[in-house]
Amino acid sequence: MDTNVINIDPEILGGTPVFFGTRVPIKNLFDYLETGDSIEIFLEDFESVSRNQVIRVLEISQKLIETSSNLLNENIA
Template sequence: MDIQKVINIDPDILGGKPVFVGTRVPVDTLFDHLEAGVSLDEFLDDFPSVKKEQAIGLLDIASKLMSSKDITKLYEAVA
């Protein structure tokens, strides 16, 4: 999935914090929920403005980033 269909960064929305496109839901909220043991379906129930495709797309993007063999890109992404 195209990252621009998943993540939006706009200084006028939550001070530029990355959010799911079309929402005011920060992308890190998904990771916080998963870390706390909340299922993806429960997360989507709690945040109905986030589309399932967006949540899965974010997880796919994170997976690709973490499995990248180019460590420089990984360091740039977390800087």
């Protein structure tokens, strides 16, 4: 599995996180999902992004949320 999913480079869109190998901001995916569009619609509009990249970004996001939730719960207790 390709491990390069997200690229942050000051030379590409001023360091905005993008899908690796593209100039498509990761935020665009979440904007689409937030407005009710499907992953399929996103992929149709951004053909340079692969389904695997989208799935990996969602998996990474889930892990970050779970980790953050665990840290927040530990600090509250």
